[in-house]
Amino acid sequence: MCRLIGWLSKTLLAFSISYTAFATHQVGGHLEMRAIGTVPGRYRIIVTNYLESGPRADSQTGGALGIFRKRDNAQMMTFGVAETGQRQPIIYANEVCAEQRNLRFIVATFEAEIQLDPARYDDPLGYYISYQTRNRNGGIDNILNPLQTGFTFYLEFPALQQGGQLVLNSSPRFGTINGEYVCIGEPFTFPFGGTDPDDDELRYSMITPLDQTGTGRNMVLPGPYPNVTWVSGYGASNAIPGSPTLSVNPQTGQLSVTATELGLFVFAVKVEEFRSGIKIGEVRRDFQLLVIDCPPTTTPDPTIRLQARPVGITEATLCQGDSAVVLATVNPNWNYQWRRDGVNLANATHPTLTVGQSGEYTVVVSLKSTCSKTAYSKPIKINVVSLDGGLKTTGHLCATTGSVTIRAASDPGVTYQWYRDGRLMANQRLDSLVITQAGRYQAVMTHATLGCIYRSQPLTIARSPVVQASIQSATGFNRLCPQDSLAMEGKGGLQYIWQLDGQVIAGATSTTYRAKTVGSYIVTAIDADGCRGVSTPFVVVAIPPVTVSFDSIPGVCGPNAPVLTLKGSPPGGEFAGIGVAETEFSPERAGVGNHKLTYTVKAAPECAGTVASRMAIVAPIPTVDLPDTITTYKGNTFALTPGLTGAPIQFAWSPPHYLDDPAQGSPNVVNIQDDITYALTATNATGCKARDSVYIRIVERLWVPDAFTPNGDGLNDVWQLIGIEAFPNAIVTIFNRWGEVVFLSDVGYHNPFTGTMHGTDLPSGLYAYTLRTIPGKPPIRGSLMLLR
Structure with missing residues (x-):
């Protein structure tokens, strides 16, 4: 039963339902992060998109990505990517099946070059890049609501500077994907792994694909990102039901499954990057597989051989630029699709193939005009003596020091000759060369058996300019202020080593250093290539401290007091405070209060001042x-x-x-x-x-009259107690003949008795009274006659 990796759209041909391509959707993809040269923090970011071909795919023009810190998801930067190169179609081994199922898919690549500051990207937990887009195919069987489910392409990378050292790293790289479909019940394998340009270890595992955050398209938002929602019965380890289910080899990244269920299934593979046993990065690849029922047609049985070579020869070695012809069994009823290293070759659909690159070549054969199972030939291996990889270098020639190792393509059957500035270098016959001189270098390589001769492109090695190390102080002076430090900055490099009086200062490796002691300072500046330059000595001298005094200030009564002249030493300092103008203190301007005045003298213009203070008191007049x-x-x-x-x-x-x-x-x-x-x-x-x-x-005494006449004639109209003011706590109470209180004074008898009660005249007669003059003493009792 035939097989096809259909990351792309669902077909239900087995159920007699014709396949219809949905409006263009994302069907998979991944991110890559490639270091550019040796410039610290310079990277090319690549977004690989697998799309359904059509108008909507044509409108896909890149988008925005974000870089975030893993520790707290803080956004570090946002940048856009743009399309590079031509879009390439996915090549299928059986184009008949692909056409019948309308499987037309393309690969679109979007890129950007970015510059990151290693000093800013130094968090030990690392960082991640994300690219979010939508939508998935509506016909996916193993996740819920697929049409409204998006993608998050995700990549993690380590800190670019760790412990003061630069870290160089590129993410794993992934090759071209074949167009294949999976036949139900048939064992299926597919190389899905990548390579690491830094020779880091890669580990593969199945994982749940990521949905996007929010509902918009190409939004730049931090993680964590949500997983897609599996339909019941499916999961990361059971994305395609089978015996066995879909799995990935942890070391090679090869996928394998023997599917037991028809449909379109989404899955994801996590590729983790390890260096010295420690994880430093991660990439997630998101794809889809299509499982169909392949017709039980008799499978062809192709064989291949090398033209003009004895039958049975399965390996050949060619000089670079030479070629060989591989012949397959010719059958007019067969479709042919040639592969190199398992990858379908474009336009290689004939019984013969001219080869000129190293690799393992096979042909995949299927019947014409029917969607049948495919058959695979045994491989033929072609080795090309490829000496055109160019000259590789490590190291650097600084202005006066350093060395560079030049390496040519290594092959045990090759002899080497090296030239500098057109002249043969004696006794240099290895595939590498260590040089300490600038010049124009070239390697001539001769294959001992085949006789191939290759001359490398000349490589010019030059010395870099002298590293101009220098020290500059923040003040512009070399003077150390009393009780202070002097901030100094190194110039000319990316890293620095500070010394004082010829001794290295432990831990002083940053751009700046604060000098707290006098002496001769020098800094060694190290540039991006490791070249060093030493500054001239920067001699720091001490400024003598100053003793500041401020004469006392007499207190004054009220703000209208005269202006006071302030005195301090040594002269030349500055008086400050409320009410101060130059050397005078004005009580009027200051106002009533205790005012702190200061006298500040600087040991030098760049120094902080030494301060003496006094309190100026403008007292209120009592x-x-x-x-x-x-x-x-x-x-x-x-x-x-x-x-x-x-x-x-x-x-x-x-x-x-x-x-x-x-x-x-x-x-x-x-x-x-x-x-x-x-x-x-x-x-x-x-x-x-x-x-x-x-x-x-x-x-002397209190006189209490025994009668009064409240008749309104102006004479004796109130019961006046002579001398009562001497008794401020006096209380007077007056009773009628039945003992009822008709008058009760307030404390002090300030309102004398007028012969009325509640505004009504009391009748004439005899009334009793009590007079309490002093609290705690017995009251004075008596009677008075009210006459009208």
């Missing part, structure tokens, strides 16, 4: 607020409580008579006996003063 008069009774004890502002801290009462502490802000007057005038002087911390006085009037 105020003292005492009542004019206080009336009290003889023998009373009470507190004097003045209103104070301006934060006074010293108090002086005069005279001190009857005062318990004349130095307190609120002293007690104890057992006062006579009228007296007290004066208080209050002083704040700055020495600002304020003064006020109060007269104390002594009342």
Whole structure:
């Protein structure tokens, strides 16, 4: 039963349903990252797309990719790719079957050259590139909702700089894909692996394909990316049901399956890249396989042989440029498709094939005009003495040092001669040459058996210019400021080695270095080729420290005080602070408050200043607020409580008579006996003063009248208590004849009794009263006559 890798579209011919190509869809692809030369961080990014041929495929013109940091998915950059070269069709071994199933597929390649900064790409967890697009074929059998499912092409790469060392790496490379279909029930194998240009180990495994993030086309978004959703019963290890199911050889990448189910099946292979046993990268390849029921037609049995060579010869060696003819069994009813190393060759569909490249050649034969199983010939191996690989070099000639190893194509049957500047170099007969001189080199190679002679293209090796190492300070001076460091920057290279007084400074390998001690510094600059240059000495000298003083500033009372002249040493410094103008401090501009003023002197113009500070106090002018008069009774004890502002801290009462502490802000007057005038002087911390006085009037006794006449004649209309002001806590209560309260005064009897209750006149008569003058003493009781 025939087999065909149909990454592309589903056919149900076995169920008598004709195949219809869906509107152009992505059917697979992958990413590659190739280092360009030896320039650190220079890469070519390649997007390989497998598309259904048609108008929509013609409109596919590239897109945008993103680079992200694996540790946190941070986006590093975005760039676009554009199409390069001509689109190539997928070649099928049995074009009859391909035509019957409308299998027309193309390979489109999109590329971009990018420059990455190795110093920026130094995260040990590495980075990844993604390219997202849509859509898949609607006829895929093993995932849900395939028409609305997209692709994410995914590639991981390591840090470009690790431990201060540059890391060179390219991703695996993958060759051309054959057009094949898988016949149900027939064992199927297919070489699906790649090669690594750095000779890193590649490991292959089946994995679930990736969907895209979001629903737009060619969106640049970070991971993690979602997996496609498998139909129940399918998975990464069972993408195509079979006995065995679809699997990949972990070492070679060869796919194999004996399918037991018809349909179109999507799958993905993860290709991991290992160096010294440590994983450094990964690429995912996304494809589809088509399984059909192949007609049980008798299979042809082709044989091939080399023309003009004895029958049975299966290997031949040719000089480069020569050719041989491989002949297949001729049958007018057969289709022919020649392969080299398992890959279908374009336009190689005849019984004969002229070959001139190394490889294993086979022919795949099927019956014409019917979709039949295919048959494969045994291989014939062609070895071409290929000496045109060019001269390869490692190493570099610096301005005065270095060496370069030149290698020609290696072959044990070849003799070598080397020429420099057109002259034969004596005793140089190996396939490699180590040189220490600049010049124009060429290798002449002669195959001992075949007699092939090949002259390589001349290779010019030149010395690179002298690395101009230098040191530049951030200040432009070579002076080290007191209690500071001097930032210096190396010039002329990509890597640096710093020395002080002839000794290497441990760990000082970056572009910049901060000098904290005096001495002679030099830097060795190393360029991208490893060439070195040494700077002239950069002698760092010390600037003597300065001792800065700032004369004290007297406090002033209020903002209207005179302007003060500021003094500091050594001279030439700068005064600063609120209210400061050049060398003067203005209390008016500063305002009331404690103001920190500074005096700064620089040891040199590039140095930070040495600072001395003083506090300039513009104190508020205090105020003292005492009542004019206080009336009290003889023998009373009470507190004097003045209103104070301006934060006074010293108090002086005069005279001190009857005062318990004349130095307190609120002293007690104890057992006062006579009228007296007290004066208080209050002083704040700055020495600002304020003064006020109060007269104390002594009342000898309280006179309580026994009658009053509230008749509105203006005479004796209220019950006036003479001397009551001496008793600020007095409370008066008046009762009628039935003991009901008809009047209750507020504290201090400020509103005398008017002979009314709630605004209504009380009747004439005798009323009782109680008078509480001092809390804690017995009340005065009596009666009064209200007369109208």
